[in-house]
Amino acid sequence: MFDKILIANRGEIACRVIRTARKLGIRTVAVYSDADAQAMHVAMADEAFHIGAAPARESYLCADKILAIAKQSGAQAVHPGYGFLSENAAFATACAESGIVFIGPPAAAISAMGSKSAAKKIMETANVPLIQGYHGDDQNPEVLRAAAEKIGYPVLLKATAGGGGKGMRTLWSAEEFDAGLAAAKREALSGFGDDRMLVEKYLTKPRHIEIQVFADTFGNAVYLFERDCSIQRRHQKVLEEAPAPHFPEEIRVKMGEAACAAARAIHYVGAGTVEFLFDETGEFFFMEMNTRLQVEHPVTEMITGQDLVAWQLQVAAGQPLPCQQADLVISGHALEARVYAEDPNNNFLPATGRLKHLRTPAESAHVRIDTGVREGDSVTVHYDPMIAKLIVWDTDRAGALRRLRAALAEYQIVGVTTNLDFLATTVAHPAYVRGDVDTGFIGRYHNDLFPSVQGVSEKVLAIACLEVLLRREQEAKAAAPSSGDPYSPWHLTTGWRLNEGNHHIVCLLDGETQLQIRADFHKGGYRLHLGENIIEVRGEFDQHGDLLADLNGNRMKATVVRHGNELTVMMHGASHRLVVHDPALFDAEEEAQIGSLTAPMTGKIVAVPVKVGDNVKRGAAVMVLEAMKMEYTIQAPHDGVVTEVRFKVGELVDDGVELLVLSELVEVE
Numbered sequence: 001m002f003d004k005i006l007i008a009n010r011g012e013i014a015c016r017v018i019r020t021a022r023k024l025g026i027r028t029v030a031v032y033s034d035a036d037a038q039a040m041h042v043a044m045a046d047e048a049f050h051i052g053a054a055p056a057r058e059s060y061l062c063a064d065k066i067l068a069i070a071k072q073s074g075a076q077a078v079h080p081g082y083g084f085l086s087e088n089a090a091f092a093t094a095c096a097e098s099g100i101v102f103i104g105p106p107a108a109a110i111s112a113m114g115s116k117s118a119a120k121k122i123m124e125t126a127n128v129p130l131i132q133g134y135h136g137d138d139q140n141p142e143v144l145r146a147a148a149e150k151i152g153y154p155v156l157l158k159a160t161a162g163g164g165g166k167g168m169r170t171l172w173s174a175e176e177f178d179a180g181l182a183a184a185k186r187e188a189l190s191g192f193g194d195d196r197m198l199v200e201k202y203l204t205k206p207r208h209i210e211i212q213v214f215a216d217t218f219g220n221a222v223y224l225f226e227r228d229c230s231i232q233r234r235h236q237k238v239l240e241e242a243p244a245p246h247f248p249e250e251i252r253v254k255m256g257e258a259a260c261a262a263a264r265a266i267h268y269v270g271a272g273t274v275e276f277l278f279d280e281t282g283e284f285f286f287m288e289m290n291t292r293l294q295v296e297h298p299v300t301e302m303i304t305g306q307d308l309v310a311w312q313l314q315v316a317a318g319q320p321l322p323c324q325q326a327d328l329v330i331s332g333h334a335l336e337a338r339v340y341a342e343d344p345n346n347n348f349l350p351a352t353g354r355l356k357h358l359r360t361p362a363e364s365a366h367v368r369i370d371t372g373v374r375e376g377d378s379v380t381v382h383y384d385p386m387i388a389k390l391i392v393w394d395t396d397r398a399g400a401l402r403r404l405r406a407a408l409a410e411y412q413i414v415g416v417t418t419n420l421d422f423l424a425t426t427v428a429h430p431a432y433v434r435g436d437v438d439t440g441f442i443g444r445y446h447n448d449l450f451p452s453v454q455g456v457s458e459k460v461l462a463i464a465c466l467e468v469l470l471r472r473e474q475e476a477k478a479a480a481p482s483s484g485d486p487y488s489p490w491h492l493t494t495g496w497r498l499n500e501g502n503h504h505i506v507c508l509l510d511g512e513t514q515l516q517i518r519a520d521f522h523k524g525g526y527r528l529h530l531g532e533n534i535i536e537v538r539g540e541f542d543q544h545g546d547l548l549a550d551l552n553g554n555r556m557k558a559t560v561v562r563h564g565n566e567l568t569v570m571m572h573g574a575s576h577r578l579v580v581h582d583p584a585l586f587d588a589e590e591e592a593q594i595g596s597l598t599a600p601m602t603g604k605i606v607a608v609p610v611k612v613g614d615n616v617k618r619g620a621a622v623m624v625l626e627a628m629k630m631e632y633t634i635q636a637p638h639d640g641v642v643t644e645v646r647f648k649v650g651e652l653v654d655d656g657v658e659l660l661v662l663s664e665l666v667e668v669e
């Protein structure tokens, strides 16, 4: 077994591999880019080496740099993780030629599976079921047209060099053939530099079922059952599970044996995944084979009790598979949700930002979290915006589903837009609960899964007001002793006014909507006027800073996270972001902001009213930032001379970054 391995990856998979290596007593070497200097995987590894600038092509894809560090560090093997160089045959070859073990399949196996048509030819010889279609070398349009006629419409055109859904086009009738073929070839040429096509019978409601296979260097091959990965959007997996719901045992055995036949056909070694389309007739057809460990491998680990990275290390070190087929059994049911920094309500646009607040569900035998980020880390534009994989297990699917719903409700992230609410909505959908899943799920239930954005509820507003009022009470009590007049009425937070009832107006912004809530103070708490409704509220913060609230006698717990004047209320698994715009409070917060020349949040510079050499007075505007459709003026914390302006109009800045430098004015005698 190896003494030291290099992990040529980052994020959650790097951390995950390091965890298993440490369990096996193997020392680990991490590599990191400029953007990952403080990353979790760097902190976890025994050693870490800088490999270049943030863009992957200057760091994590630089095979030569990685190999040089492997040699320099004395690593005997390289684990590629997934993505990056994990399916790069040239890298696998370069490792072998350098005497460094590539923890993965032989380069020839990677190459064999790199072309869809070549892969299908190999599967054909291994008697693996293929979809009716044409995957020949003759690309004469008339040959392709005749193949489509023979198959019968609808047919699917797929780029031979494509994958993951890229370069596919469905043709519903012969009339569409000419234009459809031309468009598909153009896309394939621009996408892959190769416009060869294969033609297949189009399956209208398939499920994506994949088999985890594992082979060693002694010719042994086993399957570790199936995963259903049908819940995808734009060919990006969202939810995965094992075993597949309502999946017949005889199909499981046939599919598993076909997958092992496929692995043997290409003399496979290591972890591999054979993907099938499973249609309503109960037939299944080879789609493609992935020659790497998949993102979703944890659901297989949870139902088999196996550590697949440990298997990878053992097999790469020349040991036989730790199990035979008969030793492997399915126990219970596992589900995985991919927690992403993205905006489902904005076409899943990737999001960036700093994880200002991060609370995760408690891990246990039932709940596992694979992540590569911690509170305070930033999600940047450089890499895949995955925050974590949330994996749950229980004795059956219903139990696993309950665990997943509860865990999602406990997951709290503030500082970047996430898909948590979308995940919670999806796993609560009746069709998902029934296990009625296929690749068209998200499209079919689109209206249910993307409800129109709801305005803020009165309950959330009441919680937000209570937090504002309680926080002010706390701050006033804390400030009173140090003031020159601790008994001054100005320290009172009872809303006391001369010749008026004790009340205050709390101003909140919900998006663009300004809300003004009157709060009457009374001994037991506050009486809130929300439109026509009155809500009696009182509460306190617990030792974790959560709010224990009583609204009209209903007791509940909420987490309210405050950053600057941005306030996020999280309760019952939903979160709602508001901006506090309370003049009294706001001035105080504005006063606090004057002390800072850093960006209060991620945003875009929209004005730079100063230049190097300018003398500025305390409070003068030195930069204007736009975020969340609002403008924030950065003000000089003191009189001074501008000595450095670090950003110009139009540039994006991350939360907390230094915007400019102001030197103290020096008194000249």
Ligand code: MV4
Pocket: 131, 156, 163, 164, 165, 166, 200, 201, 202, 203, 204, 206, 207, 208, 229, 230, 232, 235, 277, 287, 288, 439
């Ligand atoms: C198909 C298909 C229907 N019929 N092939 C998409 C990605 C690539 N791996 C193959 N894909 C498909 N191939 C035939 N003959 C439907 C899909 C498909 C899909 C497959 C798996 C998971 C999600 C999908 C989403 C859309 C389409």
